[in-house]
Amino acid sequence: MQSPQLNYLLKAENLTHSFGNTAVLQNISLQIRPKEIVTLIGPNGAGKSTLLKILLGLIKPNQGTISKEPNLKIGFMPQKIQIDPTLPMTVLRFLELGLRNKSSVFDFFKGGYDSTMIEKTTDELDISHLLHKPIQKVSGGEMQRILLARALIREPDLLVLDEPVQGVDLQGQTEIYNYINQVRHEHGCGILMVSHDLHVVMKHTDEVLCLNQHLCCSGHPTSVSQSSEFQALFGDLSDSIAFYEHHHNEDACEHTHGHEHSHTCAEQHSEQPIKQKTEQYKENN
């Protein structure tokens, strides 16, 4: 399956960025190919969101270049969205606003847009019963599905997801990840996502990028999870399936950046494994 394709959807080279005097990202290079799932993991403050924003063109990096395939259609699912209660808007209208072919008011009054994509996507994500509800009244987990639907109805070449399962219950998480996996095969789009949840993510991911201001390690999940740098950051996955919450102790982490990379990272994981989660995980494997 991993035939060496030369074409890429998006390619970043030597990205370096800092806010004021604080270096956030150092010398990051990555590329995303069609049908590939690239997952960005890393502790809080590792620069995941900043990297995502740079790749999306929302922030200009201090250094480095980003090249995109010409006419690349990006579907983006932001981490959170807050909609003022004074804005009267149904879920359906929210989704319609994401359709590309409706830019001016004329298009709206014409009404002649293709609703099949909305119907199909909402059906598959099990949110069609929400379509006529005010968007401020849906739950956090429902909102995540709605945001994913909005990204998908644009039929993107590249899907960018910022923590797509935040606030979704455990069963829903697996469903969403399975659906994302299915989407890339059906649409053939590349997927870049940020995630905290290592286990469910690992299953479908082709390439994991472990970020902590610089790229600690990258590669296929199986090889990455065995690398020493990964284990220093996240612990040994193979025998700690049970841990779910990932706590990164900032004080205990020392980084020396430069020619030599030396890491002394002490990790604290939540002591109590979540039983339910473990069972869920085993079931799915």
Place this chain on the structure above:
Amino acid sequence: MELLPEFMLFALLGGLGLAIISAPLGVFMVWQRQSYFGATLAHSALLGISIGLFLQVDLTLSVIFISMLVAASVFALSQYKQLSSDTLLGILAHSSLAFGLILISLQDNIQVDLMGYLFGDILNINTTDLWLILLTSVLILLFYLKHWQSMLNITLNPELAQVEGTPIKRVQLQFVLLLAFMIALSMKIVGVLLVTSLLIIPAAAARKLSQSPEQMLLFSILIGCISIVGGLMSSYYIDLPTGPAIVMMATILFLLLQLKPQANSFK
């Protein structure tokens, strides 16, 4: 019923025009929580007057110019996000007000009806004002025909809108400049102190009646027009100050509509 005198016809025309153009700007101010921005522009308009007096140029034009300048600088400063925009607006609003008042006080030989600018003088609307209102409404119409969807998307989430291909900076800047233009114009009608209410109150009142952004726009226009007519009439027949009477009418409508149960119910 006797026919209204000419100045009342002018006031009515100008007022209705203003109600119509303030609605499409007002709804977005409400949705984007920018009412304080409007207040800042209104305060800076006073600086426009004093600078106009100082340089002895047309006051309407200098107010428009200064308002748009302030709007553009707020827009530019907000890109940096070092200070919260709330703080920034607070500083700008009151410093420009202070500078404006000082600049006026320095020119003792000029008599200016400051009260007219603070509280408005709708009964003094002239043909130039009417033409300017018409021009603004054309500009606003053109803007929204092109950018209504974009503005909605920016309101929902600017980052998402930008990724989806909306030129958010250009659209926002145009919006802000239109807002400044509109506020500079409406100062004469309801005055510096009440300009923002003409933008905000009809839009807020319309919320209860609306289930879509477009409905809210239409109801907001309607409520604005009723407030103008009601305010003018009560001013004409029972001699209330006109600007405040208009705002009072809008507020009464807003309060009445609060009694109505929310239109957006669960399904």
